[in-house]
Amino acid sequence: xxxxxxxxxxxxxxxxxxxxxxxxxxxxxxxxxxxxxxxxxxxxxxxxxxxxxxxxxxxxxxxxxxxxxxxxxxxxxxxxxxxxxxxxxxxxxxxxxxxxxxxxxxxxxxxxxxxxxxxxxxxxxxxxxxxxxxxxxxxxxxxxxxxxxxxxxxxxxxxxxxxxxxxxxxxxxxxxxxxxxxxxxxxxxxxxxxxxxxxxxxxxxxxxxxxxxxxxxxxxxxxxxxxxxxxxxxxxxxxxxxxxxxxxxxxxxxxxxxxxxxxxxxxxxxxx
Numbered sequence: 001x002x003x004x005x006x007x008x009x010x011x012x013x014x015x016x017x018x019x020x021x022x023x024x025x026x027x028x029x030x031x032x033x034x035x036x037x038x039x040x041x042x043x044x045x046x047x048x049x050x051x052x053x054x055x056x057x058x059x060x061x062x063x064x065x066x067x068x069x070x071x072x073x074x075x076x077x078x079x080x081x082x083x084x085x086x087x088x089x090x091x092x093x094x095x096x097x098x099x100x101x102x103x104x105x106x107x108x109x110x111x112x113x114x115x116x117x118x119x120x121x122x123x124x125x126x127x128x129x130x131x132x133x134x135x136x137x138x139x140x141x142x143x144x145x146x147x148x149x150x151x152x153x154x155x156x157x158x159x160x161x162x163x164x165x166x167x168x169x170x171x172x173x174x175x176x177x178x179x180x181x182x183x184x185x186x187x188x189x190x191x192x193x194x195x196x197x198x199x200x201x202x203x204x205x206x207x208x209x210x211x212x213x214x215x216x217x218x219x220x221x222x223x224x225x226x227x228x229x230x231x232x233x234x235x236x237x238x239x240x241x242x243x244x245x246x247x248x249x250x251x252x253x254x255x256x257x258x259x260x261x262x263x264x265x266x267x268x269x270x271x272x
Contacts (some may be wrong), residue, residue, distance in 0.1 A: 036272045038112060038265040041077060042087045042105040044219065045070035046117040046229075049095030054120030056235035060245050062118040063093065069232060070116045072254035081262060102222045112193070112264075113227035114257060115219050118244060119234045127237035128208030129201045129253075131194035132229040133187065134221065135214025189226035192267075197230065197260035204252055206243060207233050230257060 045067040047053035053062025067090070074086040087108050089101045105113045119130075194212040202209035210231075220227045232253045233240035243249035 036268045038084055038261070038268065040085045040087065040108055040110045041112045041114065041261065042089065042108065042110040043070045043074050044089040044101050044105075044113065044115040046115055046219075048090050048093055051095055054118060054235050056241035056245075057238060058241060058245065060235065060241065062120070062235060065118050065232070065235070065244050065250070066116045067091075067093070068250050069253045069257075072250060073114070073116070073257050076254060076258040077261065080258070081265070084265070098218045099222070101219050105227075106222070106224050110223075110225050112261065113220070113223045113225055114261075115217075115227070115229040116257070117229060117231050119231040120236045121234060122236075124234075124236050124238070127234050127240045128210040129198075129233050130210035130213055130231050131197050132213050132215050132217060132220070132231070133190040133194055134217065134223075134227065135187075186224075186226045190228055193226055193260060193264045194228045196263050197228070197257060200256040200259050204256065206249070206252060207240060 045063070047061075047063035047066060049063075051063065053066065055061045070088065071091065074088060077084055077086050087104065087110065089104050090096050101115070102113070119126075191212060198209050198211055201207055217229050220229055233244050233249075235241050235244065244253065
């Protein structure tokens with residue numbers, strides 16, 4: 001994501017990108033992060049309402065698992081990090097448009113944005129947990145994950161005419177520059193948080209650690225703070241599914257994310 005691919009058409013975007021960069025980095029950058037502290041965390045339970053997400057053999061829907069883990073995560077933060085305000089994009093089974101999720105985080109000047117999901121694949125052998133940050137797809141596998149999560153767009157009805165996604169095309173060189181301006185200032189922070197989280201997954205050893213990856217997720221696209229999307233496991237894998245629908249699995253998934261937030265926060269504050 002740090003590499004900007006050359007293109008003959010880039011010059012006509014120069015002024016637009018310059019103004020966009022000033023707008024984003026000059027007015028939207030969260031002040032608390034500049035002061036090396038975490039004061040507001042937005043937790044995004046993926047899917048919801050008419051958007052069920054993926055599901056496993058037992059019929060458990062992604063939207064329900066994601067919400068359960070998100071609420072447990074929020075409760076842990078509120079109980080153990082009382083100086084941190086928790087804001088949810090949804091606290092019940094409702095449909096929230098993808099652009100609104102980022103808007104909620106930006107409007108509340110969040111210091112972190114965490115989107116919680118479950119994974120799926122036609123190959124039921126695939127299993128494990130991984131964490132994504134915004135970027136161009138590095139592999140076909142990453143592309144497929146983002147395509148599945150981005151399908152929620154089609155449930156928004158007039159999303160193509162709404163104007164909220166008019167410049168979203170993570171496969172174009174020009175969009176790559178725009179994506180970089182939106183997230184480049186926070187990429188290292190996002191990767192750091194994601195890496196800490198995956199360390200927690202590996203240390204627990206209950207779910208395979210699939211590492212940190214980059215892909216073009218709409219929900220991460222316009223967030224103006226460090227942002228991650230967590231795929232807590234594959235509902236299409238019988239072992240991961242059993243884990244994610246269990247009390248132990250949901251508690252540990254929430255705990256892994258919480259411990260990562262806590263460690264990330266402590267690292268920032270130690271550098272004051």
